[in-house]
Amino acid sequence: MATKIKALVLQKPGGWSNLMIREITKPRPKPGEVLVRVFAAALNHRDLWIVEGQYAGIRYPTILGSDGCGVVERTGSMEDGHWIGKEVIINPAINWGPDPRAQSNDFEILGMPRKGTFAEYVVVPSDRLAVKPEHLSYAEAAALPLAGLTAYRAVFTQADVQKGDKVLITGIGGGVAQMAFLFAKTVGAEVWVTTGSEWKLARALESGAAGGVNYQEAEWDTQLLRETGGFDVIIDSAGGDQLNTLLKLLKPGRILVTYGATLGRPSGLDLHRVFWRQLCIQGTTMGNDEEFAEMVAFVQKHRIKPVIDTVYAFDQILEAFDVMRRGMQFGKLVVEFQVEDDFFRRRRRAPKAAEVSTAKEAAEPVTEAPAEMPEQQETKKKKTVTKKKKGAQQEKKRATKKTKAATAGKTKKQTAKKTTKATKSSTAKKRTTAKKASAKKSKAKKQKKQKKK
Numbered sequence: 347m348a349t350k351i352k353a354l355v356l357q358k359p360g361g362w363s364n365l366m367i368r369e370i371t372k373p374r375p376k377p378g379e380v381l382v383r384v385f386a387a388a389l390n391h392r393d394l395w396i397v398e399g400q401y402a403g404i405r406y407p408t409i410l411g412s413d414g415c416g417v418v419e420r421t422g423s424m425e426d427g428h429w430i431g432k433e434v435i436i437n438p439a440i441n442w443g444p445d446p447r448a449q450s451n452d453f454e455i456l457g458m459p460r461k462g463t464f465a466e467y468v469v470v471p472s473d474r475l476a477v478k479p480e481h482l483s484y485a486e487a488a489a490l491p492l493a494g495l496t497a498y499r500a501v502f503t504q505a506d507v508q509k510g511d512k513v514l515i516t517g518i519g520g521g522v523a524q525m526a527f528l529f530a531k532t533v534g535a536e537v538w539v540t541t542g543s544e545w546k547l548a549r550a551l552e553s554g555a556a557g558g559v560n561y562q563e564a565e566w567d568t569q570l571l572r573e574t575g576g577f578d579v580i581i582d583s584a585g586g587d588q589l590n591t592l593l594k595l596l597k598p599g600r601i602l603v604t605y606g607a608t609l610g611r612p613s614g615l616d617l618h619r620v621f622w623r624q625l626c627i628q629g630t631t632m633g634n635d636e637e638f639a640e641m642v643a644f645v646q647k648h649r650i651k652p653v654i655d656t657v658y659a660f661d662q663i664l665e666a667f668d669v670m671r672r673g674m675q676f677g678k679l680v681v682e683f684q685v686e687d688d689f690f691r692r693r694r695r696a697p698k699a700a701e702v703s704t705a706k707e708a709a710e711p712v713t714e715a716p717a718e719m720p721e722q723q724e725t726k727k728k729k730t731v732t733k734k735k736k737g738a739q740q741e742k743k744r745a746t747k748k749t750k751a752a753t754a755g756k757t758k759k760q761t762a763k764k765t766t767k768a769t770k771s772s773t774a775k776k777r778t779t780a781k782k783a784s785a786k787k788s789k790a791k792k793q794k795k796q797k798k799k
């Protein structure tokens with residue numbers, strides 16, 4: 347019977363009431379794919395847009411979740427066998443294509459249409475894996491991929507942030523904004539922030555922001571301009587009509603990188619300002635494979651840790667969604683899956699002799715695609731069957747021998763018992779007869795004596 351696993355399923359259009367944890371069949375990897383047991387997964391605003399029906403090309407039912415960290419349990423082909431047992435993170439950008447400047451038409455993001463990481467197990471192409479940076483916990487590692495990749499491309503590929511640059515990151519409470527902040531700080535930029543709440547501003551200043559403003563306050567833009575004299579780089583995901591305000595904060599000939607439109611489309615664009623002040627508005631989305639590899643290496647080298655707001659148990663994932671919907675988080679919202687108490691102990695200790703074959707079986711790729719070498723697989727199957735048959739026959743022989751021996755032993759004992767019993771009874775009989783005979787003799791003697799008298 348197929349194993350069932352827990353997953354967060356978005357059943358159909360209509361929003362939150364159609365988002366629920368359900369039991370689904372454990373997926374199996376095809377050739378070129380791997381099965382990852384998910385330890386932790388992180389939310390992205392994309393998940394929220396999809397639930398609310400505000401995303402292009404939504405397909406139902408679907409399992410959301412673009413970010414995950416876990417261990418590879420199975421592979422669909424032999425050549426990916428080296429991944430088994432490895433702790434990994436998943437690159438959610440699939441089919442970027444050959445042009446490093448922009449993704450291909452086949453580009454997709456893990457977690458709709460492809461089933462995502464909000465499940466105990468996820469199947470992904472094996473070339474989407476990267477070894478989990480060892481300095482990160484499972485939750486931190488799960489928080490890294492999508493936000494890290496988007497921020498890396500925005501900060502380095504698009505804006506080319508350098509030491510000493512004055513950088514403004516809007517909406518610092520967000521997951522991508524946090525990573526952009528950490529990356530820009532790491533190379534020595536002077537980083538300023540905007541946010542919608544005072545406590546988030548205080549947290550950002552504690553974390554090393556040069557300064558910041560609350561975008562809910564009147565004239566936050568003039569205050570920023572006054573304090574900084576303008577920015578070399580602005581990294582923004584809010585969009586909306588605020589975009590024109592941000593353009594006013596750029597120094598001439600500098601760049602604004604946009605990766606989102608949380609506030610929607612701007613009703614107009616201050617085009618005169620753009621061309622007269624030689625401004626660049628650069629769009630960006632996630633990143634290519636080289637950028638993902640570079641991002642992970644950068645994070646490892648500088649031992650950067652994604653900022654996590656809260657880690658929830660998977661069963662509480664709807665609470666995490668609610669926090670994101672209300673914009674209450676500072677950093678990433680992560681869910682962790684319950685792993686049996688002895689899971690890690692079992693994985694880390696050397697297998698006992700009796701378990702070697704089981705461990706080997708687990709290490710063998712799923713053979714769902716026998717097209718590669720059907721004969722060998724058939725022979726292997728037959729061999730296994732013959733082996734099993736032989737084993738059974740030997741076992742049967744051994745059992746028969748045992749029974750015979752046991753029966754023989756039993757008979758011997760019984761015979762011995764019988765013999766003893768017989769011997770005992772014949773001796774007793776003999777004794778009785780002898781007693782009787784001697785009694786007879788002495789009686790005859792007595793009679794003879796009396797006659798003589």
Ligand SMILES: NC(=O)c1ccc[n+]([C@@H]2O[C@H](COP(=O)([O-])OP(=O)(O)OC[C@H]3O[C@@H](n4cnc5c(N)ncnc54)[C@H](OP(=O)(O)O)[C@@H]3O)[C@@H](O)[C@H]2O)c1
Nearest residue numbers: 391517518519520521522541542583584605606608631632
């Ligand atoms: N193109 C891409 O590849 C890509 C990748 C990831 C995300 N995105 C987009 O980027 C946006 C953020 O994504 P996320 O996952 O980081 O979301 P998130 O963690 O939910 O963060 C959303 C953030 O938006 C900020 N925000 C809300 N209203 C704002 C305003 N008026 N001005 C400035 N900031 C405002 C908030 O900042 P405060 O809490 O500080 O107020 C909030 O933290 C979303 O629109 C998402 O779709 C795009």
